[in-house]
Amino acid sequence: MDHPRELTVEAPRAWDRPVVSVPVLICLSLVGGQLPSFSTQANLYTLGTGGALIWIGLSNRVPRRPAPHRLPAGAAWWLLPVTVFGVFEGTTFVLSMGDDFPTFSLLADPLLEDHLVRSAAWFAWLAAFWGLVRR
Amino acid sequence: MMRALAIGGFLTALVLFAAVEWAARREGSRIPSLADVCAFVMRYEVGPVPVGRIGFLGFWWWLGWHFLAR
Known part of the structure; x- marks a missing residue:
């Protein structure tokens, strides 16, 4: 007997649930947080984890959440923080005044030297990446 | 200053x-939420090529490399 199409929803796979994906991301982040900047290990680990997520994201291997077909006019509000950030990042980058007028990267570097902060940044990056892959 | x-x-x-x-x-x-804006941009395709998706995922990959490996 055929079922109506809207009733046949694919059950989420076990590894696609937060109870599985979040601990995996935490483990990956804790490892990443131990790797120092400019090291070969950090480069390989970043390229490896990011490459794997891009491969998953482009190969249709995970179910995606539906994307909106149109954006409401209120989407223009997002231009405000993007413009403010872009103006400061662009100005600091072009003027190249170092620590006197630092870019966002220069400001973040000393914070990211702490292993705990670095692991938290890794988790934020991987969690957002996973979110993008599923979009 | x-x-x-x-x-x-x-x-x-x-x-x-x-x-x-x-x-x-x-x-x-x-x-719309930031996630919805990102999802909308990622839908952009040129012919069969998912340009928005490739661009967004590639940018995020570079961002992680820039902050966490450099």
Whole structure:
């Protein structure tokens, strides 16, 4: 007997649930947080984890959440923080005044030297990446 | 002085990101969430090539490499 199409929803796979994906991301982040900047290990680990997520994201291997077909006019509000950030990042980058007028990267570097902060940044990056892959 | 200006500018941008996201999550809001905006941009395709998806995922990959490996 055929079922109506809207009733046949694919059950989420076990590894696609937060109870599985979040601990995996935490483990990956804790490892990443131990790797120092400019090291070969950090480069390989970043390229490896990011490459794997891009491969998953482009190969249709995970179910995606539906994307909106149109954006409401209120989407223009997002231009405000993007413009403010872009103006400061662009100005600091072009003027190249170092620590006197630092870019966002220069400001973040000393914070990211702490292993705990670095692991938290890794988790934020991987969690957002996973979110993008599923979009 | 210039350093404080830069820090203040970036903090302002981050606060604005949080404020717009907060406004987007209110019930009945006409502002889409950042996730919805990203998803919309990622739908952009040129012929069979998912340009938006490749661009967004590639940018995020580079961002992680820039901050976490460099």
